[in-house]
Amino acid sequence: MSISMHxxxxxxxxxxxxxxxxxxxxxxxxxxxxxxxPAVLVNARLFPDMYPLKRQVQIASDVAKGAVSRLAGQExxxxxxxxxxxxxxxxxIDKTLAHxxxxxxxxxxxxxxxxxxxxxxxxxxxxxxxxxxTDFVLPNIYFHVTTTYAILRHNGLEIGKKDxxxxxx
Numbered sequence: 001m002s003i004s005m006h007x008x009x010x011x012x013x014x015x016x017x018x019x020x021x022x023x024x025x026x027x028x029x030x031x032x033x034x035x036x037x038p039a040v041l042v043n044a045r046l047f048p049d050m051y052p053l054k055r056q057v058q059i060a061s062d063v064a065k066g067a068v069s070r071l072a073g074q075e076x077x078x079x080x081x082x083x084x085x086x087x088x089x090x091x092x093i094d095k096t097l098a099h100x101x102x103x104x105x106x107x108x109x110x111x112x113x114x115x116x117x118x119x120x121x122x123x124x125x126x127x128x129x130x131x132x133x134t135d136f137v138l139p140n141i142y143f144h145v146t147t148t149y150a151i152l153r154h155n156g157l158e159i160g161k162k163d164x165x166x167x168x169x
Contacts, residue, residue: 006108009071009133010100013064013141017100019166020060020145021093023152023159028086030157038086044151053151055081057089060144061096067137068100070116071129072107 031038043052051059058081069076077099083089111129118125118136127136149164 003112003130004109005071005111005129005133006105009067009108009137010103010105012138013067013100014097015166016141016145017060017064017093017097019164020057020148021090021097022166023149023157023163024057024086024090024093026159026163027152027157028090030152031086034156039084041152041155041157042084042086042089044155046147046151046154050147053148054083054089056144056148056151057092058083060141060148061092063137063140063144065096065099066118067133068103068108070118070132071111071114072103073114 027041028038030036031041042054045052058079061079062076065079066076079092079095083092114129116127116129116132118127118132125136146164149159153159
């Protein structure tokens, strides 16, 4: 049985980003209802040495668009990382979803053994397509979406596991 790279990449990434988008929409409504300056939430952190919410969303977006682009043998698009509001973060998620959904299934299938080069701060990591998705991409997206969730939950947004998971099964 062969693995569907499209099914283990585009589908779960799209699902996670869609749930993230819905959580950000709820956060915007929450801020307005509670008379909280949205910038307080957008810049909130779980701990001083952690990235703020806006950076968590930006990283999830970067990993997502990078994953599908690299698997398809293309350079990922660059976004400015200048989002400072919920509408701007939601727009970034929408651009990311449009990008990952712009690839045909055939561009992603059969890439499990391809060599993927990932430029990092001080080095370039090399993965197979499959290990890139399972060991780097999905764990990173889940981490940053979960951290965004945790920041908002910590700040009083009434969300639960269903908001994170969405409709499953």
